[in-house]
Amino acid sequence: MNFVLSLCARLVFVVTLLRGQDVLWVTDARIAKGNNINLGEALQFLREYDSEASSMCLRVTTAQWSYATNMTDFNKRRMIDEQTLKAKFDKVSWRKAVEFDWSRIPDPLARRLLRMLVTNSRASLGDDKFNEIYHLISEMKDLYAHVRACPYNNFDKLYCDLELDLDVKRIMAKSRSNAELTHIWQEWHNKVGPPMKNKFMRYVDLANQASILNGFQNAGEEMRFAYEDENFESEIAQAFHKIQPLYKELFTYVRRQLFKRYGPRVLRSNGPIPAHLLGDIWGQDWSNIEDIVIPYREYKKIDVTDEMLRQGFTPLRMFQMAEEFYTSLGLKPMPPEFWRYSMLERPNGRKVQCTVSAWDFCNKIDFRIKQCTEVNMNDLITVHHEMAHIQYYLYYADQPYLYRDGANPGFHEGIANAISLSVNNPTHLYRVGLYNNNTDIYETNINFLMSMALKKVAYAPFAYLVDQWRYQIFEYGVKTMNADWWELRLRFQGIVPPVKRTESHLDAAAKRHVIADMPYIRYFVALLLEFQVHDVMCDAAGHRGPLHTCDIYRSREAGRILMDILKSGKSRHWKDIIRVLTKGNTDTISPEPMLDYFEPLLLWLEGKNKREEEKIIGWSTKKEDTALFQPLVSKGYSVGCSLVFVINSVLLLVLNM
Structure with a gap:
């Protein structure tokens, strides 16, 4: 089937070339170029x-x-x-x-x-189509921003005003009512996808046209080309395969705890998990159900919020603490413009966007953070994370404009997350005077690793599959794209929709990155990279012991490694950067440090699942699962028709020449 579809795509490109429509250059070595x-x-x-x-x-x-x-x-x-x-x-x-x-x-x-x-430009399109795809993406983002859901038991539907950030996320995180969670999940997905499905299909068509004109078979191939590595896709697939056993052990344990909570009417004891039960509208971050799955309830979760309040922390002090973390490594202090222009807390008297972000104003001196900071532990970690982006901006500021970026699309987030791993652990919080309890208690460490796994390990398959789905529809078409979305989610995540879905829905659009034309595989790359960078810096800092207890604070040796990564920006191939990072040991993004980090938890999960006599580690799939999303018409018919159409088109063109 893949051969037929690939042949179909190539024949479409041949037809386009023969017709001479919109083709400005015949490509050599895939990428469009002229003669100068x-x-x-x-x-x-x-x-x-x-x-x-x-x-x-x-x-x-x-x-x-x-x-x-x-x-x-x-x-x-x-x-x-x-x-x-x-x-x-x-x-x-x-x-x-x-x-x-x-x-x-x-x-x-x-x-x-x-x-x-x-490459990775839609400028190859004619003016009309270029403007069309630009406006399509803007319209879809605007539609997404204005979606409002109806609350549960709101029978007259007079107050359908639930916003994603303020309401939907909160309900999905806090509610433990199956009926309410199902309602909110369905409301959001039904309100987002169907209204923009036609726009999205046109966007796919235009994106493919642009990529073909750029010399690629489809937009998915051009997206992958950003990594400048022919083996990128296979290396990432191998990395995901190595993480799967850890994910399946976590999945099995979490499903058992959910089964105890919700019972057989909601999920099977050995089947996939309905997406609405995981504490997150997308099912990508499971940390909000920590209260259901925490291993040792008698040991408190590590949260230094109360201690921060007791010590009189302010948003400004949190940013000053983050700056001191970086200067302790020998990195740069924040420039005067940062302190003068950044928005460090929510201002009074005007409406602002509170989504946390770091900004590079491209003039080599002005770098800012926008954050409606509150005094709590989560925001303290976020402040350190965002300031890592500023450090990256500072160090590659003198590179040419196109090189002022991460070594590959996952580097910025990966390095920022690597810093968060050091800050967000009991050892560091003890060293900075925010956590006074014993950090060597086994149960406390397992609870901590479970908390991290619900964020990191649970996220891995979602981060991997979003662009796998995009690559699929760019290459094979949009006819069954909603079923394709759920097939991938079932295969990689073990997740199914809580209610019946059809091809009138577009459930992938519930994730803004999809309709906003933002590649997503970078987050899977970043996930692997954060543990790899953390591991190398910990080794440089002379850390001994489990990787999850490492804190690089005040290590100039770790800082020198970080500087070597940051200053190159995108000027060197990312494989060269990894080769420098690992002292020549490898040039690939490895999942092994992530597995080392979670090894104590994996051993605990394996023992726990074995004692519970789990017959299936992972999930078994039945027809009732796939019936939730599979269309009635098979895909093979449409593919065959498309192939016949293309072959006939080529024959007609040849006969008419």
Whole structure:
């Protein structure tokens, strides 16, 4: 079947070439390019682009910041105007870049920069289609932002005003009523997906057209090309395969605790878990059901919020503590602009976006954090995490504009999360005077690792499958895309929808990244990378003992390793960065440090599941599970028809030539 579908995709590309519609260049080595090989002209263009792109980035980021921190209609219009101008600038820059034959430019730096400019861009589309896909994505994001759900038992539906961040997430996290959880889950998914399904299908079509013009078979192939590694997909698949035994042990234990809570009417003792029971609207983070699955209830969860309040912490002090963490490693202090312009807590008198984010204003001096900080442990960890992004910005600030980014799309988040692993553990909290209990108690450590696993291990299959689904629909089509979504979730996560789903739904759209055109495999890469970086820094810091107890605070040796990673930005291939990180031992992103981190928990889970005489580690699938989402029409018919259509089209073209 895969061969037929791949052949079908190639024949579509042949038809497009033969028709001559919208094809500007016949590609060589996949990526579109022109004929100009003049090195001087290429370098001049890249110098001009670097300056103009930095200025454009400053303008757009400034407008976005103004709106995010003061949500007025005027600031919104200004932001949209600047974003529209940037889209035009990107299109003009692509047209200039694609005039060069990047593969024959003798300078390797210029060659790589040109190749980066002409890939992962929709600028290859004609003006009408370019504007269409740009507006489609904006419309879907706007629809998503305005979705409101009806509360449970609101029979007259007069007050359907539940927002995602303020209400839906809270109910999914706190409610233990199966009926209410089912209602809220269904409300959100039904309100989000169907209204934008047609827009999303058109977006898929246009994204594929752009990628074909760029020299790729489909948009999924072009998304993967961002990693500049032909073996990337297989290496990531192997990494996921190694994590699966740990995930299945965790899954089995969690399902048993949920079965005790909800009973056989809601889930089977050896089957998949309905998605609404996991404390999260997407089923990606299970930490909100920690109260149901905590191993040792008599041992309190590590939470230093009360101690922070007792010591009189403020948001400013939390940021100062994070800065001191980095300077203790020998890294840079925050620049004056950071303290002057950042939004560190919710302001009074104006509406703001409280989504936490770190900002690079592209002028090499202005870096900020936007956070409605509250004095609690979670926000303290978040402050350290966001400041790691600022450190990355500071260290690669002098690189060319296109190199001011992580070594690959997962590096920024991976490094920030690696810092969080050091800060978010009992050892560090004890050292900074926020936790006074014994950190060597076995039960406390198992509880802590369970808490981390509900965030990290539970997230792994979701982070992996989102883009697997996207790759699938970009290559094979959208006809059964909702069933495809749930097939992957059942296969990789062991999760099923709580109610019947059909192809009128678009349940993947419940995750904003999908409709916002934001690649997601970066989060799986980041998940692996955070433990790999943490492991190397801990080794440099001279840590001895379980990896989850490591704290790199005040280690200049760990800081030097971090600086070596940060300063290169994207100027070196990410495999070279990993080779430097591991002192030549490997150039791949390895899951082994993550498995080492959770090894004590894995041993505990294996013993617990064995004592409970679990017959199945993982889940068994029955027809009643797949019947929740499988369409009545088989996929094979539509694929066959598509293939016949393409073959007939080629034959007709050849006969008419």
